[in-house]
Amino acid sequence: MPFTTTTPVPLYLREDGPASAPPLLLLHGGPGAHHDYLYPQMLALAESHRVFTYDQRGGGQSKTDSPEPITWRTQVDDLGLVVRELGMLPPTVTGPTIVGYSWGALLAMLYAVQSTVDPSLVPPARLVLVSPAPITRGWRDEFEQTLAERGRSAVVQQLRDELAASGLRETDMVAYRQRAFELSVAGYFADPTRATALTPFRVTGKVQQSVWQSLGQYDLTESLRAVRVPTLVVHGRQDPIPLASAEAAAEALGGEMVVLDDCGHVPYVESPTLLFRSIDRFLQHRA
Template sequence: MPALEPSEAGGYRTRVTSVAQEPPGEAVAVPGGSLWTLSRGSGPPMVLAHGGPGLSNNLEPVAGMVDDVARVHLYDQRGCGRSRASGPFDIATLVADLEALRTHWRHERWVVGGHSWGAALALFYALAHPDRTLGVIYLAGTAIRWGWKDGVQRERLSRLTAAERQELTALGARLESNGDERDRARFLRLMWSTDFASRAAATVLDSEPLYGYPRAEAVARAVQSDWKARLDAGIDDDLRRLTVPVLVVHGRRDPDPTGAREVADLAPRGRWVPLDNAGHSPWLERPAEMRQVLRAFLGSLS
C-alpha cells in the first residue's frame, strides 16, 4: 500500500448540508484568490485551521464550544473546499493567508488554532508572527518529526479486521496504478476509522461523509512536500524561543498518542493535555472535556 504520511490522518469529516442550508460565509480576497470564511460569536478573536492538507473546514462543533466567549473564525484553506486560489501551495503562503485574514478583520492579536495538519499551520503562523499571536491551540497535531513513529502503522492496522486489512492492501495497490475516486474514498474511510478510540465511535463515519468537499490532491501533495522540508530542517530552536501560551490537546487513543508531546515540552509556555478515551478528533468523542479545556485556556489569556 502507499505510505501514508501524518497529514493523511487529519481532518476527516465535515457535516455536509445542502447549498440552501449552508451558513452564510464571507469571501475574503487574498493574493491570487479568495478564501471562504465563516465568523461567529463575540469576544477575543481566534481562528481555527482545518486538517488535511487539501481538505475543508470541519470545525464548526469546536467553534460552538467557545463562541459565547470568543469571536471564532473558520475558513477553507486556499485551493480547498469553497476557497479559490492559485499557488503557490506552501507553508509561507498559507501563513500569509492567515495574516491577510487577521488584517482584514482588523484584529491586533488573535488566538490561532487548528486540528491535525491545521495545528501545524497554526504553530507555523505563531512562529512567524509571535507579536500577532495571543496563544496557540494545537489540537491532535502531528509530531514535529516527519513520518510516523515505529508502531503507529502497526497500531492502525490492529484496529481493522483481517478482511479490512486485506481490502486496504488491495486498494493501496490499485491507487498506486490507476485507482479511481471510489477506491480513494474507501481507502481513506478505512484508515480514518482507525483514528477513533473504538470501533463503536467510528460508526459516525457511516452516517456522515468523511468531509464536505473532495480532497484537493494537488494542494495536498504540494503542502506535504514543503511541510516535510520544514520539519526536516528542524523547528526545535524556533519552538524554544516561542513565548506565547501553547495548548496541546491530544487523545490518549490517537494512533500516535504522544507525537505532539514535544511541542508542549519545547515551548516555554507549552501545556500538554491528554484526553482519555479519545482519538484523533477528541471533540467528537469527549466533547464535555474538550469544551472545558478550551474555555479554561481562553480564560487564562484574558
C-alpha cells in the first residue's frame, strides 16, 4: 500500500479502522470516479470494521494511459485481484464483505454473478448495496431522464441564480467552485437545498462511457438469482434511480430491502443515522 501490486494497473488503495476489526471492502460509484467523495461520512463504517477502498481503474489516482478500453469485466477482474491481495479468502475469512455505492453496488452484483461461474473469483460473504445503479438498461434510461428533469427544475435554477448573483466567483474562487459542484449534483437529492458540504469529485468521461457501452442492453434480473449471498439493499424513496430497480435486485438476491423516506441518492449525507444503523444491524446479524 497505498497501491496494489497484483493488478495490471496499480490501483490506489486506502485503509481505515482498527487492524483487528473484521475487514470490509467499500466500492465507490462512477464508473470513472474515485473514492474521495464518500468521505468523511463513510468513515462511520470504520468504527466497527477495517475498511478498505480503492480508486477503480481509470479514475482518481488509478488512472492509466493504456489505450485498451476499460469494461465492466475489467473492473470485475480488478476487484477479484484486490480481494485476493487483501487476503479476504477462506479459511481466514469466509470471503469478502462488500459494501457498494451506486455504480459500486452494480459492480458488486456483477462480481457476485461472475463468481458463480468463474472459480478465480472469491464469492462474497455478504453484500450491502447502497443506492444501487439500475440493474437493467431500461431502468438506467429512466434514471437519466429523471435526473435531467431535476437538473432543470425551478428550485435548482433558483439556486444557480443565487450563486451567480452572490459575487462569490470574484471574491472566493475556491468557495465558488465548491458551490458550483454541489449544484451540479443537486438533482440527486430529495431536497436540492441539502446538497451542501460535499466532497467534490471528477469522473473520467471515457472510462464512464466505455464501461456503460460494454454492458450494452444489459439486464441482471435473472442472473442475480444464481447468487446465494446474504444481501442488504438500501435505497432512498426519492432517488432518481427507480426504486423498482433496487426492489427487483433485492427480490432476485433474496435480500433485505430498506427504503429511506425523504432521501435521494446520497443517504450517507441525507439520512446517515438510518443508513448506518441499517448497515450495522445487518452486518452484526450476519457476522
